[in-house]
Amino acid sequence: MKYLDEFSNPELALRLIDQIKAVATRRWSIMEVCGGQTHSIIRHGIDQLLPDTIEMIHGPGCPVCVTPLEVIDKALEIASRPEVIFCSFGDMLRVPGSEKDLFRVKSEGGDVRVVYSPLDALTIARANPDRQVVFFGIGFETTAPANAMTVYQAKRLGIENFSLLVSHVLVPPAISAIMESPTCRVQAFLAAGHVCAVMGTDEYPPLCDKYGIPIVVTGFEPLDILEGIRRTVVQLESGRHELENAYPRAVQDVGNPAAKAMLLDVFDVTDRAWRGIGVIPSSGWRLSHAYREYDAEQRFAVGDIHTEESTVCRSGEVLQGLIKPHECSAFGTLCTPRNPLGATMVSSEGACAAYYLYRRLEVTHA
Template identity: 80%
Template sequence: MKYLDEFSDPDLARRLLDQIHAATTRPWAMMEVCGGQTHSIIRHGIDQLLPEGVEMIHGPGCPVCVTPLEVIDKALAIAARPGVIFCSFGDMLRVPGSGQDLFGVKSAGGDVRVVYSPLDALKLAREHPDREVVFFGIGFETTAPANAMTVYQARRLGTGNFSLLVSHVLVPPAIAAIMESPRCRVQAFLAAGHVCSVMGTAEYPPLASRYRVPIVVTGFEPLDILEGIRRTVLQLEAGRYEVENAYPRAVRDEGNVPAREMLLDVFEVTDRTWRGIGEIPRSGWRLSDRYAEFDAERRFAVTGIHTGESPLCRSGEVLRGLIKPHECAAFGKRCTPRNPLGATMVSAEGACAAYHAYRRLELADAR
């Protein structure tokens, strides 16, 4: 197949579904790690077409959603300072902190700008040498190489008024944390194809072996996801727990070697707090000592900001796969995309946003 619409072909989808139904003899629960996969599953109704008892559990794979509240508050504190140009991707501007969001800072006079690449922020820093320019660097292994390259370029060019507020997280430690949770029901994982396109697959076989779970690397279109589910069911039924690459058009076992080398140069592994989940050891990146001068937390002395989560928002349970979004009492009532309690409702990859966009009326009819 060469064209995107072929990955939504209904006849091919039906064949894959028939194979999944034919192979399934018992209930299984599998987690899709990526929020983009969650939206594709809910938008196309894939979870409703699967055999009865085959459950898709939505994982913590939305980078906006897992950015901890205290990091949002650090961003708000920096963005509100005079002389700062605070740059971010657009999906972060409506994520609530403990008191407001970045749109609120902007409306109060802060210079908050949406950019489409961290290099746009570096360009602004070179155009405004009298201003401090900060880029909000969040996300999984997918977005980290571009942020690493931008810091590398800032150092090479001597752009001292640029800095990065870092909140990068890593998928494999999150899988381990989920499997070690006492309430875990996950029996298999659909791994995020874009993460593996950068990092490769080498970190996953030890996880599959240790926790006895199949891990299938999967893309994001309907046929990608169905093929990932098919392979996962076949492994579960056979009692196998291996790593399979169902996304070979984008993923190689070794990943993107130059990108990985850049990451190793600019970042170092650290413990990281995940919003709604808590601290996971060695689950994130921070700037290495060579690039510490570009660390916005240190530059603006906001390392001491610590914020507790709202007790009204159950997004942490959603992110851990313990509940579905509509099982939260605030869903669609006190918590909506216009007035979100948590990031899972406002993010373009959040599970709560997916249910609100594609299942809201159906769920209302069922109540």
């Protein structure tokens, strides 16, 4: 199948690996930002095929994983209310809050529904004018345009019983936070192709210059990732720190102008807390003044909910690339996909979930 078979060709993969081995003369640590890239790397054993000098560090690019515990608790509080129909993508239902998850709320009688688009939630709101319908809007820049469009449509159509619980985060400020951490080991980044397909690449060259790091935009198939790694290593070995777009079939420098215009209208940039990392300045979105009436956090007065993270779960260190999942003592014992302590184990893009699914109990190299 086009773009599956072509970008998983083992002969081409081995050729790229040979090229990486030929150019790599020093130890380099490269962070892939996106959780989808992490799963592809672990599933295909890319990290084990690379030379010992190349370490892949798994970044905080899983939107479910970085959603703060207190936002999960706010969602649980809202979803438990009898007048509410709470809508979410399926990957949020098993993410643990302080005491329960959305599946538990549903089993206790809450009207929790899995939808495949935020516009589905708007349709539910129109069909149930006597109920409050809330959509759980999480994610990076990739999912934000659809959520923005839904709020825009709600206002345009005069649908007053719809609101959005917002927890959107932005990639470039996270890169800055990682690079400014005193424990940072990252020397280069693979940027997420789908984020750049929306936002373009303009924000990345200043980061390359400020921190002296190569950033290569890449996709999610094995050959995409290997080509991104190859380009990154070539830059590192030559002492360059530039932005490169290795995913031109999907990413243009300008991004998607229509989506960006919608985001600019509906959202304002704000400080955001990241689970396991803390507050990163100007790293998220909230609804702008013109759409603030659709803010579920304000509508249901849950802004004062605050929580503390588990002391057993080390997902914060995993998200910062400080440890690999198997280095957490709870991994695979106290913490499994069936009984997760943190979002990194239950999310479909979480690093802990990838290590558990593909039985990566310890990291070895070929």
